[in-house]
Amino acid sequence: MTRRQVAGDQWQLIDPFLPMGEYGPSPGRLRDQFEGVIWRFRTGAQWREMPGGFGPWPAVYGRFRIWRNAGVFTALLEGLMLEDLVAEAEQDPRPSAGRPAPHPVVAVVADKAYSSRAHRAPLRECRIKAADPEKKDQAANLKKKGSRGGRPVAFGAGLYRDHNTIERLINRLKDWCGIAPRFDKTPGSYLAGLELRALMIWPGDLLQTAGRSPHRTGPGCAARGRR
Template sequence: MVGRGELTDVAWQRIGPLLPCVDGRGRPWRDHRQVVNGVLWRLRTGAPWRDLPERCDPWQTVYERFARWERDGTWARLLEHVQVNDAAVGMVEWTVSVDSTINRARQHAAEAPKKGAQAPDELEDPRHPRLGQALGRSRGGLTTKVHRAADGRGLPLAIVVTPGNVNDSMVFDTVLDAVRVPRPSAGRPPRRPEAVIADRAYSSRAIRTGLRRCGIRAVIPERSDQIASRKRRGSAGGRPPAFGPEQYKARNVVERCFNRLKQFRAVATRFDQLAARYLAGLRLASLILWLREP
Protein backbone atom coordinates (compact mmCIF):
# COMPACT_ATOMS: atom_id res chain seq x y z
CA MET A 1 0.00 0.00 0.00
CA VAL A 2 1.38 3.41 -1.00
CA GLY A 3 1.63 5.86 1.89
CA ARG A 4 0.69 9.54 1.78
CA GLY A 5 3.07 11.53 -0.42
CA GLU A 6 5.00 8.43 -1.55
CA LEU A 7 5.73 7.39 -5.12
CA THR A 8 2.89 5.61 -6.84
CA ASP A 9 3.52 2.41 -8.79
CA VAL A 10 3.09 4.27 -12.09
CA ALA A 11 5.58 6.97 -11.08
CA TRP A 12 8.09 4.39 -9.88
CA GLN A 13 7.88 2.51 -13.18
CA ARG A 14 8.91 5.70 -14.98
CA ILE A 15 11.98 6.58 -12.90
CA GLY A 16 12.99 3.34 -11.13
CA PRO A 17 14.86 1.80 -14.10
CA LEU A 18 16.93 5.00 -14.47
CA LEU A 19 18.51 4.79 -11.02
CA PRO A 20 21.99 3.17 -10.65
CA CYS A 21 22.05 -0.51 -9.73
CA VAL A 22 25.38 -0.54 -7.86
CA ASP A 23 27.36 1.97 -5.83
CA GLY A 24 30.81 3.23 -6.72
CA ARG A 25 32.44 0.14 -5.19
CA GLY A 26 30.37 -2.36 -7.18
CA ARG A 27 28.07 -3.37 -4.35
CA PRO A 28 24.30 -3.53 -5.04
CA TRP A 29 22.21 -0.72 -3.59
CA ARG A 30 19.46 -1.26 -1.06
CA ASP A 31 15.86 -0.62 -2.13
CA HIS A 32 15.87 2.68 -4.05
CA ARG A 33 12.14 3.23 -3.77
CA GLN A 34 12.27 3.18 0.02
CA VAL A 35 15.10 5.72 -0.02
CA VAL A 36 13.33 8.06 -2.46
CA ASN A 37 10.18 7.88 -0.33
CA GLY A 38 12.32 8.86 2.67
CA VAL A 39 13.66 11.92 0.81
CA LEU A 40 10.11 12.85 -0.20
CA TRP A 41 8.94 12.52 3.41
CA ARG A 42 11.62 14.94 4.51
CA LEU A 43 10.80 17.37 1.66
CA ARG A 44 7.10 17.25 2.49
CA THR A 45 7.47 17.71 6.25
CA GLY A 46 10.63 19.82 6.53
CA ALA A 47 11.73 17.69 9.50
CA PRO A 48 15.41 17.06 10.31
CA TRP A 49 16.98 14.06 8.59
CA ARG A 50 17.45 12.34 11.94
CA ASP A 51 13.68 12.29 12.45
CA LEU A 52 12.92 10.10 9.43
CA PRO A 53 10.43 7.33 10.32
CA GLU A 54 11.77 3.81 10.75
CA ARG A 55 10.12 2.54 7.55
CA CYS A 56 12.40 4.85 5.51
CA ASP A 57 15.71 3.06 6.15
CA PRO A 58 18.36 4.54 8.46
CA TRP A 59 18.43 8.31 8.03
CA GLN A 60 22.16 8.19 7.26
CA THR A 61 21.47 5.96 4.23
CA VAL A 62 18.71 8.24 2.91
CA TYR A 63 20.73 11.42 3.34
CA GLU A 64 23.93 9.93 1.91
CA ARG A 65 22.15 8.75 -1.21
CA PHE A 66 20.30 12.05 -1.61
CA ALA A 67 23.62 13.92 -1.39
CA ARG A 68 25.42 11.50 -3.73
CA TRP A 69 22.74 11.75 -6.37
CA GLU A 70 22.89 15.53 -6.09
CA ARG A 71 26.64 15.46 -6.73
CA ASP A 72 26.48 13.11 -9.72
CA GLY A 73 23.46 14.85 -11.27
CA THR A 74 20.98 11.97 -10.88
CA TRP A 75 18.10 14.20 -9.73
CA ALA A 76 18.66 16.55 -12.68
CA ARG A 77 18.73 13.61 -15.13
CA LEU A 78 15.48 12.18 -13.77
CA LEU A 79 13.73 15.55 -14.22
CA GLU A 80 15.17 15.88 -17.72
CA HIS A 81 13.97 12.35 -18.59
CA VAL A 82 10.31 13.02 -17.83
CA GLN A 83 10.51 16.37 -19.65
CA VAL A 84 11.93 14.65 -22.74
CA ASN A 85 9.15 12.05 -22.72
CA ASP A 86 6.44 14.72 -22.53
CA ALA A 87 8.14 16.80 -25.23
CA ALA A 88 8.33 13.75 -27.50
CA VAL A 89 4.54 13.41 -27.52
CA GLY A 90 3.95 17.17 -27.84
CA MET A 91 2.69 17.75 -24.30
CA VAL A 92 5.09 20.59 -23.43
CA GLU A 93 3.46 23.95 -24.11
CA TRP A 94 6.12 26.43 -25.25
CA THR A 95 4.46 29.58 -23.98
CA VAL A 96 6.81 30.10 -21.04
CA SER A 97 6.05 32.11 -17.90
CA VAL A 98 8.94 33.44 -15.79
CA ASP A 99 8.76 34.62 -12.20
CA SER A 100 10.49 34.31 -8.82
CA THR A 101 9.61 33.78 -5.19
CA ILE A 102 11.51 34.53 -1.99
CA ASN A 103 11.82 31.76 0.57
CA ARG A 104 12.91 32.33 4.13
CA ALA A 105 16.04 30.48 5.25
CA ARG A 106 16.43 29.19 8.78
CA GLN A 107 19.45 30.45 10.71
CA HIS A 108 21.32 27.17 10.63
CA ALA A 109 21.14 27.26 6.81
CA ALA A 110 23.90 29.93 6.96
CA GLU A 111 26.29 27.83 9.03
CA ALA A 112 28.04 26.17 6.09
CA PRO A 113 31.62 27.46 5.69
CA LYS A 114 32.80 28.61 2.27
CA LYS A 115 35.46 26.23 0.94
CA GLY A 116 37.07 26.56 -2.47
CA ALA A 117 35.37 27.82 -5.59
CA GLN A 118 31.63 28.14 -5.68
CA ALA A 119 29.33 26.49 -8.18
CA PRO A 120 27.32 28.78 -10.50
CA ASP A 121 24.17 28.35 -8.40
CA GLU A 122 25.97 29.23 -5.16
CA LEU A 123 25.91 32.98 -5.65
CA GLU A 124 27.01 35.49 -3.07
CA ASP A 125 25.21 38.45 -1.62
CA PRO A 126 27.53 41.32 -2.68
CA ARG A 127 26.81 43.23 0.53
CA HIS A 128 27.46 40.21 2.76
CA PRO A 129 29.98 38.04 0.88
CA ARG A 130 30.57 35.75 3.85
CA LEU A 131 27.09 34.32 3.52
CA GLY A 132 27.48 32.71 0.09
CA GLN A 133 25.43 29.63 -0.80
CA ALA A 134 22.65 31.67 -2.47
CA LEU A 135 21.74 33.43 0.77
CA GLY A 136 20.95 37.12 1.06
CA ARG A 137 20.18 39.31 4.04
CA SER A 138 17.32 41.81 3.98
CA ARG A 139 14.65 43.13 6.34
CA GLY A 140 13.08 39.69 6.45
CA GLY A 141 16.35 38.07 7.50
CA LEU A 142 18.13 35.38 5.51
CA THR A 143 16.37 34.58 2.25
CA THR A 144 16.88 32.65 -0.97
CA LYS A 145 15.15 33.59 -4.20
CA VAL A 146 13.94 30.84 -6.53
CA HIS A 147 13.63 31.88 -10.18
CA ARG A 148 11.56 29.60 -12.36
CA ALA A 149 10.33 29.20 -15.91
CA ALA A 150 7.13 27.19 -16.36
CA ASP A 151 5.46 25.92 -19.49
CA GLY A 152 1.84 26.61 -20.42
CA ARG A 153 0.61 23.88 -18.07
CA GLY A 154 2.47 25.34 -15.09
CA LEU A 155 5.16 22.65 -15.00
CA PRO A 156 8.73 23.78 -14.25
CA LEU A 157 11.20 23.90 -17.14
CA ALA A 158 14.11 25.70 -15.44
CA ILE A 159 15.17 26.55 -11.89
CA VAL A 160 17.81 29.03 -10.69
CA VAL A 161 18.51 30.00 -7.08
CA THR A 162 20.12 33.28 -5.98
CA PRO A 163 20.35 35.37 -2.81
CA GLY A 164 16.99 36.82 -1.86
CA ASN A 165 17.95 40.42 -2.65
CA VAL A 166 18.99 39.85 -6.27
CA ASN A 167 16.89 41.73 -8.82
CA ASP A 168 14.72 39.52 -11.03
CA SER A 169 15.78 41.15 -14.29
CA MET A 170 19.46 40.38 -13.60
CA VAL A 171 18.74 36.63 -13.68
CA PHE A 172 16.29 36.58 -16.59
CA ASP A 173 18.85 35.53 -19.20
CA THR A 174 20.20 32.80 -16.93
CA VAL A 175 16.71 31.38 -16.39
CA LEU A 176 15.88 31.46 -20.10
CA ASP A 177 19.21 29.82 -21.00
CA ALA A 178 18.38 27.01 -18.56
CA VAL A 179 15.20 26.15 -20.51
CA ARG A 180 16.53 23.07 -22.27
CA VAL A 181 14.53 19.93 -23.04
CA PRO A 182 16.67 17.53 -25.12
CA ARG A 183 15.09 15.70 -28.03
CA PRO A 184 14.63 11.92 -27.63
CA SER A 185 16.54 11.44 -30.91
CA ALA A 186 19.45 13.20 -32.55
CA GLY A 187 19.24 16.94 -33.00
CA ARG A 188 19.60 20.14 -31.06
CA PRO A 189 17.27 20.48 -28.06
CA PRO A 190 14.44 23.02 -28.40
CA ARG A 191 15.30 26.08 -26.36
CA ARG A 192 13.26 28.85 -27.97
CA PRO A 193 9.79 29.44 -26.50
CA GLU A 194 7.06 30.87 -28.69
CA ALA A 195 6.39 33.61 -26.14
CA VAL A 196 7.63 34.65 -22.69
CA ILE A 197 5.14 36.00 -20.17
CA ALA A 198 6.50 37.97 -17.21
CA ASP A 199 5.43 40.74 -14.86
CA ARG A 200 6.66 44.35 -14.65
CA ALA A 201 9.84 43.35 -12.78
CA TYR A 202 11.17 42.12 -16.14
CA SER A 203 10.18 45.23 -18.09
CA SER A 204 13.47 46.52 -19.44
CA ARG A 205 14.79 47.49 -22.85
CA ALA A 206 17.59 44.92 -22.65
CA ILE A 207 15.17 42.04 -22.00
CA ARG A 208 12.77 43.10 -24.75
CA THR A 209 15.63 43.56 -27.24
CA GLY A 210 17.11 40.16 -26.39
CA LEU A 211 13.77 38.40 -26.87
CA ARG A 212 13.16 40.21 -30.15
CA ARG A 213 16.54 39.11 -31.51
CA CYS A 214 15.67 35.50 -30.70
CA GLY A 215 12.27 35.75 -32.36
CA ILE A 216 10.41 35.33 -29.06
CA ARG A 217 7.28 37.34 -28.39
CA ALA A 218 7.50 39.33 -25.15
CA VAL A 219 4.27 39.57 -23.14
CA ILE A 220 5.50 41.99 -20.46
CA PRO A 221 3.59 45.08 -19.26
CA GLU A 222 5.37 48.42 -18.94
CA ARG A 223 6.06 49.94 -15.56
CA SER A 224 4.31 53.20 -14.75
CA ASP A 225 7.60 55.16 -14.67
CA GLN A 226 8.50 53.84 -18.12
CA ILE A 227 5.12 54.91 -19.50
CA ALA A 228 5.48 58.39 -17.98
CA SER A 229 9.03 58.76 -19.34
CA ARG A 230 7.96 57.73 -22.83
CA LYS A 231 5.06 60.20 -22.83
CA ARG A 232 7.27 63.06 -21.62
CA ARG A 233 9.58 62.57 -24.57
CA GLY A 234 6.71 62.78 -27.05
CA SER A 235 7.47 61.39 -30.50
CA ALA A 236 11.09 60.78 -29.44
CA GLY A 237 9.83 58.31 -26.85
CA GLY A 238 8.77 55.89 -29.53
CA ARG A 239 5.75 53.64 -29.64
CA PRO A 240 4.64 51.53 -26.67
CA PRO A 241 5.87 47.93 -26.82
CA ALA A 242 3.45 45.29 -28.06
CA PHE A 243 1.47 43.68 -25.28
CA GLY A 244 -1.31 41.09 -25.24
CA PRO A 245 -3.60 41.56 -22.23
CA GLU A 246 -5.47 38.31 -22.89
CA GLN A 247 -2.30 36.26 -23.21
CA TYR A 248 -0.90 37.92 -20.08
CA LYS A 249 -3.70 36.31 -18.07
CA ALA A 250 -1.94 32.99 -18.56
CA ARG A 251 0.92 34.17 -16.32
CA ASN A 252 -0.91 32.74 -13.31
CA VAL A 253 0.36 29.28 -14.26
CA VAL A 254 3.79 30.08 -12.82
CA GLU A 255 2.13 31.36 -9.62
CA ARG A 256 0.22 28.09 -9.35
CA CYS A 257 3.48 26.23 -9.91
CA PHE A 258 5.05 28.01 -6.93
CA ASN A 259 1.99 27.26 -4.80
CA ARG A 260 2.23 23.55 -5.60
CA LEU A 261 5.96 23.47 -4.90
CA LYS A 262 5.52 25.21 -1.55
CA GLN A 263 3.35 22.34 -0.37
CA PHE A 264 6.76 20.77 0.24
CA ARG A 265 7.78 22.45 3.51
CA ALA A 266 11.50 21.98 2.87
CA VAL A 267 11.03 24.03 -0.32
CA ALA A 268 8.84 26.76 1.19
CA THR A 269 11.43 27.24 3.96
CA ARG A 270 15.09 26.57 3.32
CA PHE A 271 16.74 24.29 5.88
CA ASP A 272 19.70 23.15 3.75
CA GLN A 273 23.08 24.73 4.36
CA LEU A 274 24.33 24.12 0.82
CA ALA A 275 22.67 25.76 -2.17
CA ALA A 276 23.29 22.62 -4.23
CA ARG A 277 21.31 20.51 -1.73
CA TYR A 278 18.45 23.00 -1.73
CA LEU A 279 18.45 23.04 -5.54
CA ALA A 280 18.37 19.23 -5.57
CA GLY A 281 15.27 19.31 -3.37
CA LEU A 282 13.66 21.79 -5.77
CA ARG A 283 14.42 19.49 -8.68
CA LEU A 284 12.96 16.47 -6.91
CA ALA A 285 9.80 18.42 -6.01
CA SER A 286 9.57 19.56 -9.64
CA LEU A 287 9.98 15.94 -10.77
CA ILE A 288 7.00 14.95 -8.62
CA LEU A 289 4.88 17.65 -10.30
CA TRP A 290 5.76 16.24 -13.72
CA LEU A 291 5.02 12.68 -12.60
CA ARG A 292 1.62 13.71 -11.23
CA GLU A 293 0.58 15.27 -14.53
CA PRO A 294 -1.74 12.90 -16.42
Protein backbone atom coordinates in the same frame (compact mmCIF):
# COMPACT_ATOMS: atom_id res chain seq x y z
CA MET B 1 3.75 1.59 9.50
CA THR B 2 5.32 4.48 7.57
CA ARG B 3 3.04 6.03 4.98
CA ARG B 4 4.12 5.56 1.39
CA GLN B 5 5.37 8.71 -0.32
CA VAL B 6 5.02 7.34 -3.86
CA ALA B 7 2.03 5.48 -5.26
CA GLY B 8 2.53 2.16 -7.00
CA ASP B 9 1.83 3.47 -10.50
CA GLN B 10 4.21 6.39 -9.94
CA TRP B 11 6.93 4.06 -8.69
CA GLN B 12 6.65 1.99 -11.86
CA LEU B 13 7.67 5.09 -13.83
CA ILE B 14 10.51 6.04 -11.47
CA ASP B 15 12.05 2.65 -10.63
CA PRO B 16 13.69 1.93 -14.04
CA PHE B 17 15.70 5.17 -13.86
CA LEU B 18 17.16 4.67 -10.37
CA PRO B 19 20.72 3.30 -10.39
CA MET B 20 21.79 0.10 -8.72
CA GLY B 21 25.26 -1.22 -7.96
CA GLU B 22 27.77 1.55 -7.24
CA TYR B 23 25.20 4.31 -6.67
CA GLY B 24 22.28 2.30 -5.34
CA PRO B 25 21.36 0.34 -2.21
CA SER B 26 20.15 -3.24 -2.15
CA PRO B 27 16.98 -3.75 -4.24
CA GLY B 28 14.90 -4.34 -1.12
CA ARG B 29 15.82 -0.92 0.34
CA LEU B 30 15.84 1.13 -2.86
CA ARG B 31 12.28 2.36 -2.62
CA ASP B 32 12.43 2.91 1.16
CA GLN B 33 15.51 5.12 0.92
CA PHE B 34 14.16 7.03 -2.07
CA GLU B 35 10.90 7.70 -0.24
CA GLY B 36 12.87 8.72 2.84
CA VAL B 37 14.49 11.49 0.80
CA ILE B 38 11.06 12.52 -0.45
CA TRP B 39 9.74 12.59 3.14
CA ARG B 40 12.54 14.88 4.24
CA PHE B 41 11.94 17.46 1.48
CA ARG B 42 8.17 17.14 1.67
CA THR B 43 7.99 17.82 5.42
CA GLY B 44 11.02 20.08 5.81
CA ALA B 45 12.00 18.13 8.94
CA GLN B 46 15.56 17.33 9.95
CA TRP B 47 17.14 14.13 8.71
CA ARG B 48 17.42 12.76 12.23
CA GLU B 49 13.63 13.09 12.65
CA MET B 50 12.97 10.62 9.84
CA PRO B 51 10.65 7.69 10.75
CA GLY B 52 12.40 4.36 11.08
CA GLY B 53 10.29 2.79 8.35
CA PHE B 54 12.57 4.38 5.74
CA GLY B 55 15.65 2.85 7.35
CA PRO B 56 18.35 4.47 9.54
CA TRP B 57 18.45 8.17 8.80
CA PRO B 58 22.28 8.29 8.37
CA ALA B 59 21.96 5.63 5.64
CA VAL B 60 19.20 7.56 3.86
CA TYR B 61 21.11 10.83 4.14
CA GLY B 62 24.28 9.17 2.89
CA ARG B 63 22.40 7.70 -0.05
CA PHE B 64 20.95 11.13 -0.84
CA ARG B 65 24.46 12.64 -0.94
CA ILE B 66 25.69 9.88 -3.28
CA TRP B 67 22.72 10.37 -5.59
CA ARG B 68 23.09 14.16 -5.45
CA ASN B 69 26.82 14.12 -6.28
CA ALA B 70 26.31 11.58 -9.07
CA GLY B 71 23.57 13.68 -10.71
CA VAL B 72 20.96 10.96 -10.24
CA PHE B 73 18.07 13.38 -9.70
CA THR B 74 18.97 15.31 -12.85
CA ALA B 75 19.18 12.11 -14.89
CA LEU B 76 15.91 10.86 -13.41
CA LEU B 77 14.09 14.07 -14.28
CA GLU B 78 15.45 14.02 -17.83
CA GLY B 79 14.38 10.40 -18.18
CA LEU B 80 10.82 11.19 -17.15
CA MET B 81 10.77 14.14 -19.54
CA LEU B 82 11.79 11.76 -22.32
CA GLU B 83 8.99 9.41 -21.31
CA ASP B 84 6.60 12.33 -21.63
CA LEU B 85 7.83 13.09 -25.15
CA VAL B 86 7.43 9.44 -26.12
CA ALA B 87 3.88 9.40 -24.72
CA GLU B 88 2.99 12.50 -26.76
CA ALA B 89 4.53 10.97 -29.88
CA GLU B 90 2.48 7.79 -29.44
CA GLN B 91 -0.72 9.84 -29.26
CA ASP B 92 0.18 11.70 -32.48
CA PRO B 93 -0.23 9.32 -35.46
CA ARG B 94 1.52 11.63 -37.89
CA PRO B 95 4.97 10.43 -39.07
CA SER B 96 7.99 12.29 -37.77
CA ALA B 97 10.98 13.28 -39.88
CA GLY B 98 13.55 13.05 -37.10
CA ARG B 99 14.01 15.35 -34.13
CA PRO B 100 12.19 18.68 -34.55
CA ALA B 101 14.28 21.81 -34.71
CA PRO B 102 14.27 23.97 -31.57
CA HIS B 103 11.84 26.85 -31.63
CA PRO B 104 13.42 30.30 -31.68
CA VAL B 105 12.60 32.69 -28.87
CA VAL B 106 10.05 35.15 -30.23
CA ALA B 107 8.72 36.69 -27.02
CA VAL B 108 9.56 37.10 -23.34
CA VAL B 109 6.79 37.31 -20.74
CA ALA B 110 7.62 39.25 -17.57
CA ASP B 111 5.97 41.38 -14.90
CA LYS B 112 5.74 45.16 -14.76
CA ALA B 113 9.03 45.32 -12.86
CA TYR B 114 10.85 44.47 -16.11
CA SER B 115 9.05 46.91 -18.41
CA SER B 116 11.75 49.59 -18.39
CA ARG B 117 13.71 50.58 -21.48
CA ALA B 118 16.87 49.00 -20.03
CA HIS B 119 15.17 45.60 -20.09
CA ARG B 120 13.40 46.03 -23.41
CA ALA B 121 16.35 47.37 -25.42
CA PRO B 122 18.41 44.11 -25.47
CA LEU B 123 15.29 42.17 -26.46
CA ARG B 124 14.56 44.63 -29.27
CA GLU B 125 18.12 44.21 -30.61
CA CYS B 126 17.53 40.46 -30.82
CA ARG B 127 14.09 40.99 -32.38
CA ILE B 128 12.37 39.42 -29.38
CA LYS B 129 9.00 40.77 -28.36
CA ALA B 130 8.51 41.91 -24.76
CA ALA B 131 5.03 40.90 -23.65
CA ASP B 132 5.08 42.55 -20.23
CA PRO B 133 2.70 45.37 -19.24
CA GLU B 134 3.94 48.91 -18.81
CA LYS B 135 3.89 50.77 -15.51
CA LYS B 136 1.48 53.68 -15.26
CA ASP B 137 4.22 56.20 -14.43
CA GLN B 138 6.29 55.10 -17.42
CA ALA B 139 3.31 55.46 -19.74
CA ALA B 140 2.57 58.91 -18.30
CA ASN B 141 6.19 60.04 -18.83
CA LEU B 142 6.16 58.90 -22.45
CA LYS B 143 2.88 60.69 -23.07
CA LYS B 144 4.22 63.84 -21.45
CA LYS B 145 7.21 63.87 -23.82
CA GLY B 146 4.94 63.72 -26.84
CA SER B 147 6.71 62.78 -30.07
CA ARG B 148 10.07 62.80 -28.24
CA GLY B 149 8.86 59.91 -26.08
CA GLY B 150 8.86 57.48 -28.98
CA ARG B 151 6.30 54.89 -29.87
CA PRO B 152 3.98 53.49 -27.20
CA VAL B 153 5.20 50.27 -25.67
CA ALA B 154 3.62 47.20 -27.26
CA PHE B 155 1.85 44.82 -24.91
CA GLY B 156 1.10 41.20 -25.80
CA ALA B 157 -2.06 40.65 -23.77
CA GLY B 158 -2.57 37.15 -25.16
CA LEU B 159 0.93 36.02 -24.24
CA TYR B 160 0.86 37.73 -20.86
CA ARG B 161 -2.36 35.94 -20.01
CA ASP B 162 -0.41 32.65 -19.99
CA HIS B 163 2.35 33.79 -17.65
CA ASN B 164 0.38 32.42 -14.70
CA THR B 165 1.42 28.94 -15.88
CA ILE B 166 4.94 29.63 -14.61
CA GLU B 167 3.66 31.07 -11.35
CA ARG B 168 1.48 28.02 -10.76
CA LEU B 169 4.47 25.75 -11.32
CA ILE B 170 6.53 27.72 -8.80
CA ASN B 171 3.71 27.38 -6.28
CA ARG B 172 3.63 23.61 -6.88
CA LEU B 173 7.39 23.42 -6.29
CA LYS B 174 7.03 25.35 -3.03
CA ASP B 175 4.27 23.02 -1.89
CA TRP B 176 6.98 20.99 -0.17
CA CYS B 177 8.10 22.47 3.14
CA GLY B 178 11.72 21.57 2.44
CA ILE B 179 11.64 23.69 -0.73
CA ALA B 180 9.72 26.81 0.25
CA PRO B 181 12.01 28.10 3.10
CA ARG B 182 15.29 27.33 1.22
CA PHE B 183 17.20 26.44 4.37
CA ASP B 184 19.51 23.79 2.87
CA LYS B 185 23.15 24.57 3.62
CA THR B 186 24.46 23.86 0.11
CA PRO B 187 23.10 24.92 -3.28
CA GLY B 188 23.60 21.37 -4.55
CA SER B 189 21.27 19.90 -1.93
CA TYR B 190 18.61 22.51 -2.62
CA LEU B 191 18.86 21.95 -6.38
CA ALA B 192 18.53 18.20 -5.81
CA GLY B 193 15.40 18.86 -3.77
CA LEU B 194 13.96 21.02 -6.55
CA GLU B 195 14.67 18.31 -9.11
CA LEU B 196 13.11 15.72 -6.82
CA ARG B 197 9.98 17.83 -6.43
CA ALA B 198 9.79 18.39 -10.20
CA LEU B 199 10.17 14.72 -11.00
CA MET B 200 7.38 13.93 -8.52
CA ILE B 201 5.13 16.35 -10.44
CA TRP B 202 6.01 14.79 -13.79
CA PRO B 203 4.68 11.25 -13.10
CA GLY B 204 1.28 12.72 -12.25
CA ASP B 205 1.19 14.48 -15.60
CA LEU B 206 2.28 11.28 -17.37
CA LEU B 207 -0.47 9.31 -15.64
CA GLN B 208 -3.03 11.95 -16.62
CA THR B 209 -1.80 11.65 -20.23
CA ALA B 210 -2.30 7.89 -19.98
CA GLY B 211 -5.83 8.38 -18.63
CA ARG B 212 -5.11 7.45 -15.00
CA SER B 213 -5.65 9.66 -11.96
CA PRO B 214 -2.39 10.69 -10.23
CA HIS B 215 -1.93 9.78 -6.58
CA ARG B 216 -2.07 12.56 -4.01
CA THR B 217 -0.20 12.14 -0.77
CA GLY B 218 -1.77 14.74 1.46
CA PRO B 219 -1.91 18.53 1.83
CA GLY B 220 1.00 20.70 0.89
CA CYS B 221 3.22 22.94 2.96
CA ALA B 222 0.86 25.90 2.74
CA ALA B 223 -2.03 23.82 4.08
CA ARG B 224 -0.03 22.36 6.99
CA GLY B 225 1.87 25.49 7.91
CA ARG B 226 5.60 25.90 7.53
CA ARG B 227 7.98 24.67 10.16
